[in-house]
Amino acid sequence: MRKNIKLVRIISFFVVLGLIYVAMLQIKISEYSHLKAPKNADFLIILGARVKGEEPSPVLTSRIDIAARYLKENKNSIVIASGGKGPGETISEAEAIKRELVMQGIKESRILLEDRSTDTYENIKFSKRLIPPSAKQGIVVTNTFHLYRALSISDYQGLSVKGLPAVTPWSAVLKSYSREYLAITKFYLEKYIIGF
Incomplete structure (x- = not known):
């Protein structure tokens, strides 16, 4: 009986710890979303997201739309479309x-x-090579859930x-944020423990 109580306490402790950690990540994400x-x-660097065949997903479409609006208002800005071709994609995300x-x-x-890139780290790494030497001010375009990690x-x-x-479509909120918590954790591990 005592062993069961102790086990429940240990599990409860880690559950609470996990919830606190997720809450801290959400605060960070929220700070960058505005x-x-x-x-x-x-x-501008537009970070790629899923393409279905040749059709941009709602997540990628929202990135493209806000970037297009910015480019129309700022006529001298160039744009780097970033993203390789993944499974189920007929064309690269950059081409889309x-x-x-x-x-x-x-x-x-x-x-x-x-x-050529396959993830956010490569998006930035490969896009850097295309930035004109004279360029000083740059912008990364991505969804609210992704911006904290992208800028980090x-x-x-x-x-x-x-x-x-870019606004995260409601249809993608649950999946996107759940995956992002894991992706941020992976980034922390690689940066502070493993090293890229």
Whole structure:
């Protein structure tokens, strides 16, 4: 009986600890989800997300839409479409981003493609190589749930950028945030314990 009580207490302790940890992550995510992007940035990096065949997912569409709005208001900004081709994707995420931007009136000459990356770390790493040497101010475009980690990875790689948050579609909230807690934990482990 005492062993059972002790086990329940141990399990309860770790459950409470886990809830506190998740709450702390959510606070961090929320802090970054209301950022205001500066005007006239030299470049934008749109981080890729799932493409179904050739069709951008709702998550990726929201990123493209807010980036297109920014690019229309800031005519001198160029954009790096970032994302390789994953399972179930007929074209790369970068190509899907480019096509949608062009459809929304963004000139193709303003769009650079980074189509080899497979995760956020590589998005930033490979996109850095396409940034013009004269560029000073940059912006990363991604969804509210993802911006904290994206900017943390950028900072870790020595890329100083601001954030432009896209609204996370309601249909993707539960899945996206659940996965993001795990992804942030993985980032912490790699950064502070394992090392990239």
